[in-house]
Amino acid sequence: MLKFCDMEENHLVITKVIKGKVVEINPQSLIKNIHIIKDRLKHGARFFPVVKSNAYGHGIENVVPILDEFSDGYCVGRVEEAHAVRLLSEKPIIILKGVENYQIDEISNMGEIFLVxxxxxxxxIKLRSKVQNLIIKIDTGMGRLGILYKDLQKILDLLGKYNGKDKIKGVMTHFAYSDFSDMEFIKSQNEIFDRISENLERFLGRRILKSISNSAGTLSDSVFHKDIVRPGICIYGISPFGKNNDFSLKPVMSVKTRVLAVKIIPKGWSVGYSRRxxxxxxxxxxxxxxxxxxGLPRKLWEEGFVFIRNKKFKIIGVISMDMMCVLCDDTVRPGDEAYIMGDVEGITAxxxxxxxxxxxxEILCSMGIR
Incomplete structure (x- = not known):
């Protein structure tokens, strides 16, 4: 169930009701974040926001129509996500995890698609196929997908063997620290990537698109911007550097629910499983x-609280599968809204x-729209 409703500041909020959970997406916050990010980009850097994992729980169908005015393309994780984006935008799409061989025909009629x-x-396998737009991922220290940078010669040998130079449209890598907590290693990755990119372009005899920046790289220094930036969590209002260095980003998602019942229990009575x-x-x-x-973290009962009628109430008892309890006062009534997560001190992501x-x-992806 998708609907729009008015917020207090007279903006529209996108609301998705999922059983007892209500997820709200604030387009104005999303647009503000986009401007903050784009204002930091070096001239010519292309903006490819990451909308994998259903736009970090915000819903591809909710954010892409807003992003499309500002983006140069999109990054997704899977073919299914590329389909969802393509229904909303004609811009280029990078599929970060590539595709299976049986999916090659499937993407051939989807417009401009780049496979990593x-x-x-x-x-x-991809050099032998009819795929035309490949981005070579270089592993500079992350240890997940990508070809080890030490295997550059093997890359060049395969390109020569299959006459595949024309298929290569770009090269990318991925930082091993999302928060840039080890700048020496980050700088090392960047230097390795620049060296590999230069050698690859020399072999190809032309320039190709280069991409290394995640959210931290996009926000921190233009030396990391290259040709394409791939910001993810910062788009949704969360700084990779933590809440004390948030660049004035605004959280886009809030989560609320309703009060099912209010009851009075006597002294010595237990609440929740295991009588904790x-x-x-x-x-x-x-x-x-x-x-x-x-998606509510079960461990939240130990220190968490919610807001009802602008008052803070502590969570008590172990959180159950589809219910939780709070210690409240006589102002709370059945049917009241309870804010679980949002742009309020104490209940941010x-x-x-x-x-x-x-x-x-983790919080956004689990609490959001899945």
Missing amino acids: VRDLEDFE FISADQIRVGILDIGYSD YDLAEKTGAIPY
Whole structure:
């Protein structure tokens, strides 16, 4: 169920109701973040926002129509996501995890699609195929997908063997630190990438597109911008450098639910599984229509709280599959909205991550639209 409703500041918010969970996407915050990011780009750098994992839980169908006015293309993880983007935009798409061989025909009629090469075996297969737009991924230290930078000569040998120079449209790598916490290693990766790119272009006899920047690289220094930047989490209002260095980004997603019931329990009564909470006095308990099956971290019960009627109420008792309890007062009524996550101190994605031993990326993807 997708609908629009008015916010207090007279902007529209996109609302998705998923069982008891209500996910709200704020287009104005998204647009503000885009301007902050693009204002930092070096001249000529192309803006390819990452919308994999259903746009980090925000919903591809919600964010791409807004991003399309500003983007030069998109990065997705899978073919299925490329299809979802293509329904909304005609701009180029980079499929970061490449495709299986049986999917090559499937993408042939999808417009401008760039496939990222996974490893040497995948590279050879794609060179033998009818695929025309390849981006070689170089592993400069991340250790996931990509061809080891030490295997450059093997790349060149395969290009010569299959006469595949024309298929190569770009080269990319991926930083091993999303928060740039080890700048020496980041600089080392950048230097290796520049050297490999230069050698590859010399062999091809022409320039190709180069890309290395994640959110941290995009926000920090134009030396990392190259030809294409691939910002992800910062688009959605989360700084890779933490809440104390947020570049004035605005969280795009908020999550709320409703109060199912309010009850009074006596002193010595337990709340939730395993009786982890025992009331020290007579208390009022609000039961909320959300739980860990909705992506709420179960560990949040230890330190978490919610906002109801602009008041803060502590979570009590272990969070259940589709319900949770809060210690409330007599102002709370069944049907009231309870804000679980949003742009409010204490319930941001940073805060929920900190309280549960997670990272903001994990919180957005699990709490959002899946």
